[in-house]
Amino acid sequence: MVEPDPVLVNDWHAVVELEFLSTRGSFETVLLGVPIEISESGTGSGEVRVVRRDTGAPLAARIKYGHAFASLGEPDRDIVHFPECFEADRICVTGGSLAVHVSGLRAVENFLDLGHFPFVHTDYLGVEPYTEVEPYEVTVTEENEILATQCRFFQPLSSPGADGGMMVDYEYKVCRPYTVCLYKSNPIEPERWDFIALLVQPVDEERCVAHPYLAYLPHEIDAEALRWFQQLIFGQDKPILENQLPKRLPLDPRAEIPARSDASSLAYRRWLAAQGVTYGAIPAQAAA
Numbered sequence: 032m033v034e035p036d037p038v039l040v041n042d043w044h045a046v047v048e049l050e051f052l053s054t055r056g057s058f059e060t061v062l063l064g065v066p067i068e069i070s071e072s073g074t075g076s077g078e079v080r081v082v083r084r085d086t087g088a089p090l091a092a093r094i095k096y097g098h099a100f101a102s103l104g105e106p107d108r109d110i111v112h113f114p115e116c117f118e119a120d121r122i123c124v125t126g127g128s129l130a131v132h133v134s135g136l137r138a139v140e141n142f143l144d145l146g147h148f149p150f151v152h153t154d155y156l157g158v159e160p161y162t163e164v165e166p167y168e169v170t171v172t173e174e175n176e177i178l179a180t181q182c183r184f185f186q187p188l189s190s191p192g193a194d195g196g197m198m199v200d201y202e203y204k205v206c207r208p209y210t211v212c213l214y215k216s217n218p219i220e221p222e223r224w225d226f227i228a229l230l231v232q233p234v235d236e237e238r239c240v241a242h243p244y245l246a247y248l249p250h251e252i253d254a255e256a257l258r259w260f261q262q263l264i265f266g267q268d269k270p271i272l273e274n275q276l277p278k279r280l281p282l283d284p285r286a287e288i289p290a291r292s293d294a295s296s297l298a299y300r301r302w303l304a305a306q307g308v309t310y311g312a313i314p315a316q317a318a319a
């Protein structure tokens with residue numbers, strides 16, 4: 032078995048949706064190749080307990096964003112903080128966890144990709160002939176996060192509350208190798224953004240579970256419609272992702288040009304390589 036990289040072992044990963052956990056009391060899954068069990072630690076305590084199923088050892092566990100999180104190592108930083116998720120007027124919902132037979136790094140890269148909207152999310156997030164991705168800005172911040180700004184795309188139905196097609200502004204932030212989020216302009220409150228985080232659980236190198244968490248402005252939508260829309264969109268992504276070969280993400284910048292290597296994809300691959308992430312990836316020297 033390939034040993035996961037320290038940066039991943041010591042990070043926090045969402046491992047189960049709390050609402051789902053509460054229907055069962057406990058749940059078995061796999062994190063970075065390690066079988067684990069998550070259980071509610073007591074009636075109404077709102078806490079969870081996570082243990083390795085191979086050794087019985089307890090793991091660091093936390094609750095945030097409607098999910099239980101676990102770490103296989105010793106986390107040296109907290110779960111990523113998204114202030115939008117704590118603004119009182121927003122509708123915050125989990126988007127339904129989806130198992131995908133592909134590296135979680137591929138799932139993150141796909142989340143960053145505007146170019147697939149007209150072809151994969153036809154009549155929702157894109158439509159022909161509006162297929163061109165206009166140039167946008169990609170930077171790495173002082174906090175070592177990738178930030179993509181000034182992204183614009185024409186969307187026929189950008190959210191369940193949308194009233195026809197419109198140009199939508201996007202920003203993306205990659206916070207950790209398996210944690211990414213997007214900000215999307217809202218037609219009613221232009222100074223604020225709708226928000227979606229994608230918390231990706233690396234099951235092993237070629238499998239993941241995508242756990243979305245949404246914090247939307249409360250205009251012409253409700254939690255049920257939001258969740259339904261997210262599941263519809265991710266259901267469209269799943270077969271596309273599962274057909275990608277190789278299932279791990281090649282980090283060599285010469286690989287897969289030009290099909291998916293747009294600016295944020297290239298930045299993400301370079302950023303992963305700089306952090307020494309190899310798990311779920313094909314390192315540059317191995318791909319050459």
Ligand SMILES: [Fe+2]
Pocket residue numbers: 141147151152264268
């Ligand atoms: Fe998609």
